[in-house]
Amino acid sequence: DSGVTQTPKHLITATGQRVTLRCSPRSGDLSVYWYQQSLDQGLQFLIQYYNGEERAKGNILERFSAQQFPDLHSELNLSSLELGDSALYFCASSVRPGNTEAFFGQGTRLTVV
Amino acid sequence: GQQVMQIPQYQHVQEGEDFTTYCNSSTTLSNIQWYKQRPGGHPVFLIQLVKSGEVKKQKRLTFQFGEAKKNSSLHITATQTTDVGTYFCQGAQKLVFGQGTRLTINP
Numbered sequence: 001d002s003g004v005t006q007t008p009k010h011l012i013t014a015t016g017q018r019v020t021l022r023c024s025p026r027s028g029d030l031s032v033y034w035y036q037q038s039l040d041q042g043l044q045f046l047i048q049y050y051n052g053e054e055r056a057k058g059n060i061l062e063r064f065s066a067q068q069f070p071d072l073h074s075e076l077n078l079s080s081l082e083l084g085d086s087a088l089y090f091c092a093s094s095v096r097p098g099n100t101e102a103f104f105g106q107g108t109r110l111t112v113v
Numbered sequence: 114g115q116q117v118m119q120i121p122q123y124q125h126v127q128e129g130e131d132f133t134t135y136c137n138s139s140t141t142l143s144n145i146q147w148y149k150q151r152p153g154g155h156p157v158f159l160i161q162l163v164k165s166g167e168v169k170k171q172k173r174l175t176f177q178f179g180e181a182k183k184n185s186s187l188h189i190t191a192t193q194t195t196d197v198g199t200y201f202c203q204g205a206q207k208l209v210f211g212q213g214t215r216l217t218i219n220p
Contacts, residue, residue: 002155033208042212043156043201058209090155092208101146102208104155 003027006091006105014113018079021108025072025093031055032074033102034066035090043090049074050097081112119202119211127219132189134214136202145185145204147176150213156201159187194218 003026013019025032034046045058049068060066063081068074078085088109092102118137126132136145144163148156160169162178162185169176173196175188185204189196199213 002157035210043210045209048208056208092156098143101158101161103158106155 002103002105004029004091004093004103004105006089006108008108009106010109010111012111012113013081015081015083017081017112018077019081019110021076021078021089021091021110023074023076023091023093023105025074025091026103029093029095029103030072031094031097032068032072033092033094034060034074034076035092037088037090037107039087041087046076048097055097078110083112086110086112117202117204117209117211119214121214122212123215123217125217125219126192128194129191132192132196132216134187134200134202134216136185136187136204136211138183138204141182142204143182145178145182145202147185147187148201148203148210149198150201151198154198159200189216192216192218194220 005024007022031050033048035043037043046060047066048056052068063079066076088107090104090107092104094100094102116139120135146161147159150156160176165182166180167178173190177186199215201213202211
């Protein structure tokens with residue numbers, strides 16, 4: 001158990017819909033990262049937050065947005081969903097930003113039908 | 114922007130054979146991390162390398178950081194079925210991961 005909690009574990013939704021993925025970081029970790037992993041693909045970095053502020057942005061689509069709340073949990077919002085958005089979405093957390101050990105959650109598997 | 118390339122993309126070995134994956138960056142890295150993702154699982158941190166030329170060992174796994182801090186390797190001696198998975202390197206400001214090397218093993 002990494003200490004990072006992601007909900008829900010599975011999500012099936014229709015094209016055009018909007019969903020919210022939730023992440024609770026490990027206790028004491030201030031930085032949260034979101035990644036997308038499509039079938040048999042690598043980990044695509046989406047966005048990073050540190051102590052409530054956006055820290056870095058990767059290949060995140062305009063239809064996607066995220067935020068980190070005062071209690072440090074984070075949410076990733078995906079809207080106007082397309083079939084190609086079907087993927088495993090991972091959240092990771094670390095004590096500090098930058099290149100350091102990160103702990104990953106179990107992921108949310110999103111299926112868009 | 115910063116890119117981290119990993120080779121090979123796939124590697125299939127017989128149990129007991131050695132395995133090596135390489136990670137190459139277009140820019141100098143401050144440090145590099147290695148992760149393992151088992152099939153159906155999530156990435157798990159293995160190790161961090163910081164110093165130029167650093168070599169670290171974890172049982173049958175040997176990690177190296179290049180002198181120029183632009184490349185790194187992970188070598189597994191005498192693979193076992195428990196080594197199956199995808200190995201990722203990560204070493205850029207924005208936590209960009211390499212594409213990973215998927216290791217499969219024939220028992």
